[in-house]
């Protein structure tokens with residue numbers, strides 16, 4: 594399909610890493626942020642893939658550390674007037690769509706996502722227009738404009754259930770943007786899915802042969818895989834699931850150790866969930882490896898302490914998320930459908 598972005602050719606201008614801070618500077622910024630959160634009636638809503646010190650600070654200050662579905666829910670129901678979203682831009686946009694009355698700040702608006710970048714709204718709209726008989730389901734990792742074009746938004750934690758539901762109604766699906774998750778969902782449900790060809794730069798880098806070698810080195814370890822990973826990696830998994838589901842699997846599986854194929858930021862909460870188990874990062878090195886990310890999203894890594902303090906200090910132009918009311922109203926409909934569907938599964 595000519596409208597697809599050729600992911601293999603896509604070039605992502607990786608952002609600079611935040612300046613590294615010494616222990617005194619970190620302590621200074623942590624205290625400054627705590628004071629600003631109180632002063633601004635703000636709360637930190639952080640993703641599992643942010644750095645451990647950001648997740649710890651979110652927990653310490655009454656915020657949340659979660660997957661994108663729970664981040665959206667938490668932000669919408671929390672009484673704070675300001676949400677400081679530590680994650681990537683689509684997460685800030687989702688928070689603003691669901692909580693228009695709140696001030697939504699991000700440490701940096703340059704924190705992108707390869708799935709979002711790889712699914713430009715105008716091209717995607719043309720693709721959808723070319724297949725008017727299909728229900729459009731987009732992953733949460735998309736811009737507000739792409740969500741506005743969709744019938745449903747979905748996260749990886751409920752993707753299989755939603756597609757099963759739509760398939761049972763006889764609906765044919767357009768899935769975007771992640772090709773690996775789309776393929777996984779198609780295999781699990783047997784649904785008729787036409788898939789956009791985006792990919793996550795982190796999960797796309799896990800290497801099969803190196804993972805097989807690692808399994809041989811740690812025969813007692815279970816392999817946990819996020820379904821944004823390539824098929825050959827999913828085939829080696831003992832458990833496949835969203836970030837929250839992988840944390841639960843680490844807790845529930847009897848194995849003493851886990852090899853984990855997702856962003857290593859997850860280790861903070863996974864280790865809390867099973868403190869006695871050893872956790873290993875699945876290999877990103879091996880034949881054909883570029884290791885551009887080495888299992889840590891470069892955009893998630895932009896959420897440093899200094900940037901959080903700057904966002905809360907009130908420089909609105911560079912930190913505040915804006916979504917036009919017209920776009921917000923359109924994007925809210927598929928998001929609300931997702932939230933209601935997720936509720937119905939509980």
Ligand code: SF4
Nearest residue numbers: 706707793794795890
């Ligand atoms: S880890 Fe992948 S899917 Fe998640 S924000 Fe980074 S690029 Fe996007």
